[in-house]
Structures are given as structure tokens and as C-alpha cells.
Amino acid sequence: MSVIEPLLRQPAAQAIGWALLHFLWQGTLVAGIAAVLLSMLRRSAADVRYVVASIALAVMLTMPVVTAVQMFQSADRSTNAILPRDDARTTSASGVRAPQPRPQTIDVGRGVMSVRSSVVAPQPSIVRLSRLLPTFMLVWLSGVLLLTLRLLTGWWWIHRLRTHGVAPASARLQQVAARLARKLHISGAVTLLESALVEVPTVVGWLKPVVLLPASALAGLAPQQLEAILAHEFAHIRRHDYLVNLLQMFVETLLFYHPAVWWLSRRIRHEREHCCDDLAVALCGDPVAYAGALADLEDVASAFRRKHRMTRKDLMPRHHFVAATGGSLLHRIRRLLGAPDAHDTHGPAWFGGGVAVLLVCGAVLAAQARQTPATTATSAAAPAQPAVAATTVVAATTVTKPAVASTRAPIATTIASTAPAAASTAVQRPGDDPAAAMAAAAARIREAADALRARASTMASAPAATAEARAAMDAAAARVGEVSQSIHNTQHGSSGNWVWSHNGEKLAVKYNGEFEFTDDDADVRWISPGGSLQISDAALIGRHTVEIRDTGAELQRRYWVNGSERPYEPEGRQWLHDHLPRFVRNTGIGAERRVARILKSGGPPAVLAEIGRIEGDYVKGVYYTQLFKQATLDPQTFRQTISQAGRDIHSDYGLATLLISIVDRLPADDQSRGTYFEAARGIRSDYELHRVYTSLLKRGPVSASLLAKVLQNATSIGSDYELSQLLQQIVAQQPLDSQTRGPFFAALETIGSDYERHRVLKAAVARPDVDDATIAAALQAAATGSSDYERASFLLETLKGHGIGGGARVPFFTALGRVQSGYERGRVLQAVARQPNASHDALLSALQSAKGMTGGYELAQVLTAVADTHTLTGDLREAYLDAADRLQGYDQGRVMTALVKSERRK
Incomplete structure (x- = not known):
């Protein structure tokens, strides 16, 4: 300590030390403000909260830097303005003239004081802190050294992950990755590797990112689930989260001693995962499927850890990379079902920017509050010199100059100018329970996300377009509020929970055993022996609870209000009668028996009327599925039911799942198939629309008129890959004729990828029965591409397969002239x-x-x-x-x- 102590008593070191001590209250203040703002924004989008938390962490890093600079400059000016050059060498750290021959320094630990008083005694607390300051600095340096060693060890491990136990991913996954990169506008190369050392898909690297896929996940997840998880990882790459994570670890290393830094950094990581979840949901099109993928991924990872007898901490340093299972998995899955739109009226992006400006202004005002006006110190500096020379004790002073304020202003301006940019970057993105699935709110959220992506290119340059987009998003958010609903179901054997909420209303059911409702769904008819059923509105004030239990001889009914038991008759029965039917209808509980009972009493029209009273897309899909399954519908009723389902169900996943489930029951006439395709037009997700079209086309060729209509509707598919797959399936299934050739190549023209265009053209001329008109049309389409390689490859394939005789010669050489x-x-x-x-x-x-x-x-x-x-x-x-x-x-x-x-x- 004696060797390093002189260094720690230098003015620069003491300025840093006092700045770190001041950060104890500064960091607490910033964390408190951030906590209040994040609480206010808890119903807004994750990207808004992410911006606010990130800027708060940046302010935390900035405040000790600004404080240290101010203290160092103030101490230097104080020495020059107050102390004579000869006396400065014999002034101790506390301002006491000392007989020691070694040089001493001016203590910068005091706050601002007026030098109009010539003799000021040092405060005892300042003296004690001054003596402990070198020890504190030594402890801080030791902590920084240890955490730096932790960082270096983590980076070495990450580099090892990229080179050990890895193999190139399959061609199919490479195609999926390329498609996701195009959708997210990722221009750089992304390497996709299979790894035996990771438990979950992981992104490492920034300039040359690598996505590591665990071999266990490849074997344990469905292709659609893998694509959803990959979308999450590519969202991290698109947002440059790996770089931001490194900057977080830098702040954690320097300010490790403050708990608020770790809390805020952890909050940023959680919100980062939420942002990537939202982006992944916007890409895959269904929150429920994505939540199921997360849950299955956690199961696969848990099995991996059990097999190798590892815990999470045994595998790798978690903070050095970004992965799909960051944050609280249960919280993320629950959030996916009820997450608000990324730009709803509860927390618009401009509010996040305003919050950032408030944080910066608060930091600047806090720094200014510690200083006196510069004119006071300047006017008092000259007469103070004799007093200092004549007195025995002089307290250290901090003289405020205009130059100090000028050094602070650019820093504050820089932070303020980056706030809108950070908010803008955060919002540039396109937008639970697997057993319960999706309500209408999720469909509206995806609709708003799609509208945002469609207008993203114009929002940056056209204020009018920005206003139009905001109005559209506000309208979508209003529609979400009208039908906001979530359903959650947890089941363990014969017991479980149902929770239903709708626009602030909530009803929770906890059951043990089997049960059956009465025909009017207003009471419980039967509970299995020893079973029980508890129904509550889960309100904080005025909570109503009904418990029905099988006692062997009869059903025992009890009723509580705010925890106080009351007689069940008549108040409890009336409450149950008012609330239970809506719960039964809108959760889908017992849907199979209800549909059978309604069919028996009123036929399909009665079931359709009951569906019209249901408020959630998912439950509507359940009832429609049971109707198609249990009823024998004539073609006309079948078509009417499909049409109504297309109007009622707004969830892309829900409508696609229903249409695919009934394709085998679809009547074979063209009118019914046309109605089927017309209902599918309400699907906005490219992936889901492709699934629906494929399911019907697999049943065999369709008429030319119907296929022409399908091809016209297919132009709404924005994904080059999905449209390319659909067109290839069509030409592989049936040849093109004069009625379908034009719509087919018109749909092909909407594909922007030369690679996908080549795949479709190759499939179009690969049929052995292809006619000359189709070949000529394909050659004409080849002339409109931009890739010389893809165009030349297709011309060679056509030349080899069909030659260039007859009407193919002119379009062949026309296309070749474009090379x-x-x-x-x-x-x-x-x-x-x-x-x-x-x-x-x-x-x-x-x-x-x-x-x-x-x-x-x-x-x-x-x-x-x-x-x-x-x-x-x-x-x-x-x-x-x-x-x-x-x-x-x-x-x-x-x-x-x-x-x-x-x-x-x-």
C-alpha cells in the first residue's frame, strides 16, 4: 500500500475516487427515476422500455466521468487562484499546512464553498473520507481487475465455441437462415453452425456473427419451431445486441460496486429478449407457436443438462453472448399472449425519447446543483490569497469556472441527441400457453406490426406518411383494446387452472378431477368423486369466489366475498349464473360436449349463432373445428360455414389451422374450393397462406379457372421463398394452359430474388409435357431478372432439355442479350x-x-x-x-x- 499510495493521492486519482463515491447517490437517483419511468411504461412496448433503460445506463456511465472532470479542473483552478506557488508545496490533502517535506495535494473531496471566509475548519466527515479514499480506490481497482479477467476468460471461451465441436448446418437450415436475413435486411454474412457445446441456439460475434445451433435442439424441435427460434437469433443480429451486450459488461466492470448498475443491466437484458421475441413473432406470424417453441427448447436444454449432469452455470459464461432463452422463460411466455402492440397508445416511441431527455436533464441539473455561480468564486479569488498565506488552516475549495460548464454541455448535448436515434433504431422492426393459444388481441397486434413494416420505408422521409402510419397504428391499437382477451390453461393430470381475462374482466377456475356443467352452463351438474371446483373473479377489491366440492352424497357449494364467507343462496348462485356461462363459452372448456348438445337441439345454425357470441379467435376456431368434425354438412352449408369462419377468425395461425384441418372434408366441386380459397384471403402471414394453399393443392389438380384465381391471389404473398415454393408445387402438379399461364408468370414477376425466380422457371420447363408456349413465356420471364449467373444457368437448362427450335429461339437470344x-x-x-x-x-x-x-x-x-x-x-x-x-x-x-x-x- 505504501508504494501505490502516493499515486492514489495524485489530483487525477483523487478526482476519480471522489467521482466514484459521488456515484453512490447519483446512481441511486438515476435508478430510482428509471424504475419509476419503467413502471409507468410497463404496458407499453418492450422496445420503448429497452431504450429508456439503455439511456439510463448510459447516464450512469456518464455521470462519474463528468464529475471527475469537473473536480479535477476545479481543483487545478482552485490551486492556481488561491494558493501562492511557494505555499502550494506544503499544503496537505485536507488543507492543513504540514511540516512533511514530501509533496502534498489539494483534496477535491469538498463540495463548493465560498472563499469569502478566510479561515475555515475542515469537516470531520471529509477528513475521514479523505483518509479512506486510497483504500477505496485500491479495492475498486482490484474489483475492476478481477472482472476484466472474467471478461477475458469469457471471450476466450466464446472463441473456442466458434472453432471446437462445430459442423456446418444443413442446407435446409441455411436456406431458412438466408430467408430470415433477407426479411430482416441483414446485409453481412451470418455463419450457421451445429455445435455440441451449447444447450440453446446462441449468437456470438458482431462483425462476423455466428449462430450456434445445439445438436439436441435440431433433433428435438419441429422445423417450424427451429425457424421461429432462428428468427429470434437473427433479431439479435439485426439489432446489434452482441455489441450492446459488450458495452453493458464494460459498464458493469467499471461500476461493479453499485447494485443499481446490475439491476438496470439485468433489466436491459430482459427487455432485449422481449424485443427479439416481438420481432420473431412478427416474422413467424403466431405468438402461440413461438411460445411453444420456447417451452420445447427449454425442455430440450433441460434434458441436455440432465444428461451431462450440468447446471446452467456449468456450460458457459452467460453474459458474453445472446441466446433465445435469456430472461425469465415463464414471464416471456405469459407476455407473448398478452403483449401490447409495439406502437400502441399506452407508450408511443416519442414518449421513450421524452423520457430519455428527462433523464439527461436530471443528470445535468444534479451536476449543476453542486456548484456555485462562477462570478462568486472569481470575485473572491484575489482577496483570498493573503488570508491563505497568513492562516494555519485553510479548507480545500472548488472554484467554478465557465470552462467547467462548457465541458459539461457537449456531453449532455451528445446524450440528448442520441436519444431520438436510439428510439428510432429500437422501433424499426416489422409487431402463453401452447394449450390455450391465441386470442383476438394477438391477431390485431400482428396486423399493426405488418402495417408498420409496410410503412417503414416512408416514415423516415415523409412527415405526412409518418402521421398516416401513426394514425393507422393508433386505430389498430384501439381495435386491440376493444377485444383484448387472453386465456391461460395449466393442467397436471386431472387437476389444473383456467384463467380468462377480457378488457379488465377476469375469471379464474381451479379444478381437481372431472366436472360437467348444466345445459345452460350456469351451474355445475357433476364433479367426479373427491373432486372440487373453485371459481373466482380474481379482483383485488370485491373478490367473489364460489367453491363446489363433491362430498360423496351431494355437491357442497360455498361462497366468499373479499375472503368473508356468505350464504350461497341466493347471492352466490346468482353471481355464478351471471359469470359462468361467459367463461365456459369464451375459454372453450368442454367445447366438444357443448357443440354436440347444441347440434342436437338446434343443428348447425345454432352452433354458428353460439360461435357469433364467442369473443376470442382461438375458441372460435375450436368450435368451428368441432362443428366440421361432428356435423354432416351439405355443400351449401359447408361453404357458408367456411365463409363465416374466414370473417370471424382474425388470427392467421388460427384460420390457417382450421382450413387445413377441414381440407379432407371439403366437397370436390369447384364452387366449394373457390369458397375455401376466398376464406384464405384473410390470412396475412405468407407462411400460413402458403400452408393453406398447399394443403388443398395436394389433393390433386384443380380446374383452370380456379387455379387462375389462386394464382391471382398468390401475388399477395410477399415472401419470395413462400411464393416460389407454391409456384413450384403448382407446375409440378399440373401443366399450364392458356388460362393459367398469364397469372402464373404474373405472380412470378412479383418475386424479387433471382435465385427463387430461377427455381420456379426451372420447375416450369421441367415437365415432360410442357408446351412451346410455356417455354417461350419462361424465356421471356428470364429476360427480366438481374443475375447473369441465374439467367445463364436457366438458358443452359432449357437448351439441354428442349433445344431452341421453333418459337423458343427469339426469346432465348433476347434473354441472352441481357447477360x-x-x-x-x-x-x-x-x-x-x-x-x-x-x-x-x-x-x-x-x-x-x-x-x-x-x-x-x-x-x-x-x-x-x-x-x-x-x-x-x-x-x-x-x-x-x-x-x-x-x-x-x-x-x-x-x-x-x-x-x-x-x-x-x-
């Missing part, structure tokens, strides 16, 4: 030239196309291939010589030699 690459055009022309049965017109078109090539070597290769394979006379010879005139030197010589050899073969 700018000399290499790609050359390999197509060489293939044409090497066909021994190539027609005169085809060779002439090839030589004319070769004339437009830019590369001398590639042109020479084409001409020599023509001369080596064919005998050139007449206009072919003239075209050959015209092309050869573009060559020089060696290339021209070998081309002319090949022509001479060709003429000798006459």
Missing part, C-alpha cells in the same frame, strides 16, 4: 455452338450475340467452338468474320485458323 458478363454469355453460346444439330437461324443468332461480347478470350472461345463443330458458308461466314474483326493478335489468329480448318471440311 452482361462475358463469361456467362460465352458459356451459353459455346453450348449452342457445340450442338451438332443446331439450325442455321440458331447459329446466326449465336454469332450475332457473340459480336456484342466484351472479353476477347471468351469471344474467341465461342467462335472456335462454332468453327470446330459446323461448316460456315454464306451469311454464317460473314457473321463469323464480323465477330472476328473485334479480336486482335493471338485470339484473332486462332479464330481464323479454326475458320480455315472448317472450310477444308467441305
